[in-house]
Amino acid sequence: MKSIVPVIIVVFMGFCFLFVGFTNPSTPAGHEGYVKENPRVWGKGGFRGALKGPANYGVSFWRNEVENVDFRPQTYAETFHILAKDELNISFRFQTIIKVKPGSIQGVVEDYAGAEFYPRYIKEPLRAMVRRHVQTLESRQVKEKRADIAKSVMTELEQYLADTPFIVVSGAVGNIDYPKVVTQAVEKKLAAKQLLDEKETQREIAKRDAEIRIEEAKGIAEAQRIINSTLTVNYLQHEAINAQLKMADSPNHTTVYIPSGENGIPIIKNVEK
Known part of the structure; x- marks a missing residue:
């Protein structure tokens, strides 16, 4: 019985050695693998082949390894x-x-x-x-x-x-x-420009308002010029006669008419200042 125990131990260790001695190099998707032989005890080692993932190199005894590199951007x-x-x-x-x-x-x-x-x-x-x-x-x-x-x-x-x-x-x-100092300077410059733009807008509004008032004044002056040019003596006498006729037809009051000009026509006279 005692002679069997060492044999069992040796066999067990042999199985363990075989189990850990096998490798299965693999490469994941998107990668390429560089399969190399690790000499460790014997052999020259070096490049054994390439893998384009996903792929396996296959089961090998002990010495084959793989270095994977991601080939995706x-x-x-x-x-x-x-x-x-x-x-x-x-x-x-x-x-x-x-x-x-x-x-x-x-x-x-x-x-x-x-x-x-x-x-x-x-x-x-x-x-x-x-x-x-x-x-x-x-x-x-x-x-x-x-x-x-x-x-x-x-x-x-x-x-x-x-x-x-x-x-x-x-x-x-x-x-x-x-730098912070540059950022602050830019912010101040932008704030100043915004204020300047606001002032410019206000100036334009004031300018437009003044232009409107000027045009209104021009219109009033033109109207006065036209009216003054048409207010002749004969026109004013004609208007005065029409006013007298309207008052004569009014039932609300009595009008006393006193002739003051030739043939009872009102006298229109320019008054010099």
Whole structure:
């Protein structure tokens, strides 16, 4: 019985060794996998094949492993605090979308650090490009030319990555923040402009009112001129006779008519001041 126990232990350990010794490298959807042999005890190791997810390499004994890299377009955001040409410190984010060329997993892992390709080979060159294109502009120009900045940086980045497995999809300058003193100055300027616009509106209203009064005065003066030109002596005598006729026909009072001119016609005389 005692001789059987060591045999059982050895068999059990053998099964455990076989169980933990098998591997089944797999790659999820959207990724490509770099399958490599880990020599550990024997063998030369190295690249064994590529997987395009979702996929499994198959059960293998002990030594095969997989390094997966996401091949879908990824957004990389960088925050900047840059001193512009006019010595104002501006803050903004620059967002870049980059993807990996399909079928290039071996080169990505062996030449560009695999999944760490962005921080190892792209991040700092990209940041240097953004700084270079922003520092030549004044702070107010950065916001006005944000599209031009992004276009210039993308052109330079595409040239930098021309012979690599990486594709630049797009880039954009995010929200730009100015120092507090600049923001306050802009707010004061806008408030002053609003007040100036209000005063200008009031001036225009007053001007229009004055023009209306002038036109009214012109109308009154013209009416007086016309009336004065038609008030002749004969016209006034005619009007006086008509008034006398109306009073004679009135039943409410008695009118005494005293002739004062020739043939009883009222005398109309201009009175000199």
